[in-house]
Amino acid sequence: MVRSPSVIPKNDVITAQTSFHFAIIPIECRYFFKTIKQKCTFEAIKAHQNFLEKRYKTLENERENKLHSCFEKQEWTSTISFVKNTIEKVLENKKKNDQRRLDNLLLDQIREKATLEIKNTGTQSEQQHIQRSHEKFMRTLDIKLQLDKIEMRFVENMPPPSLNIFDKLELYAKELKSNDNVLSSLREQWKSILRKTKLDLTALMRQAKVAELKQINDEHQKLVQEISEHLRESYDKICHVSRTRHEQFAKRKLNFLAKRACTINEN
Known part of the structure; x- marks a missing residue:
């Protein structure tokens, strides 16, 4: 906070x-x-x-x-x-x-x-429990932003930077010349398969984030249910402020990513 x-x-x-x-x-x-x-x-x-x-x-x-x-x-x-x-x-x-x-x-x-x-x-233990609950809530917001970024990258055909390592993989045939027609055709197929592989991996990353978000959200809801009734309203207000601030941050991040995707597509 x-x-x-x-x-x-x-x-x-x-x-x-x-x-x-x-x-x-x-x-x-x-x-x-x-x-x-x-x-x-x-x-x-x-x-x-x-x-x-x-x-x-x-x-x-x-x-x-x-x-x-x-x-x-x-x-x-x-x-x-x-x-x-x-x-x-x-x-x-x-x-x-x-x-x-x-x-x-x-x-x-x-x-x-x-x-x-x-x-x-609140007692000392109640305050510590609220602190743990809020940390778990912030984690859900972070994972939700990661999921939104992955979904945008998938839609815009712009896989995450961690998958750019596949771009270093090249097809070699030492006995064929670099301008050989067969080799050129195979390299195009190679690049196409790599692009599809990166998108498939991005889809898997999305599924993993969905599962992760569900689990951590369930953990947060379980912690919230254990908060004392007389502290629940105050905790909800803290979460409201944290959510609003995080949404402002997430909006800037997603807008930047959208502009970058637009620039890449134009080029």
Whole structure:
């Protein structure tokens, strides 16, 4: 479970009142108010937020006025449309990035609150059991990602790198010349058989991962059933955060693999 510096203090002392019953103060706010030599409080953050909202509306009005004053009336439509499309695209990307950071901050809060509840209400043995269960859960997520990667490689006719060793196998006939028609035909068949073999092995690897995923998922479910009822909800929240974070990671990995497969197919 990775801890975010935006949420967890370095002294590792967390109180339920300051961390969970009120909004979290992001680390960016602490740095900003330290720079302007002001005390970082929720009231100061709220006042600064109101100031920024008003300032944003003012700048937006100034932008519109300058666009209308700097160009002839017949050029307004095309120029304003171009500027707006350029700026709004950048702003939209920034809003998405900011929203993603806020979502991650909320996930950190959910995870740390659940972790604190388990620490405060669970016995030592219960905490150790939850730790083992969570490790097993993370393992299921890792194997699921491996399975998804193998399936994508199979569909895209792009076997795993571990099978590239077959590419080093070549057909030799010392008494035949390298440009011999019979040898050339046999080598093409050789390569075709090797390609099919790699795909067949990839299919077997997929079946092995399916069986492995089923077994480790059954082991995890067995451990979950042994978790005390009063800790089950907190554990589910921790798993929810871990699953969400892992899905974000898996999406990047699979997108990269898809782009690579597309590049290889084009070549």
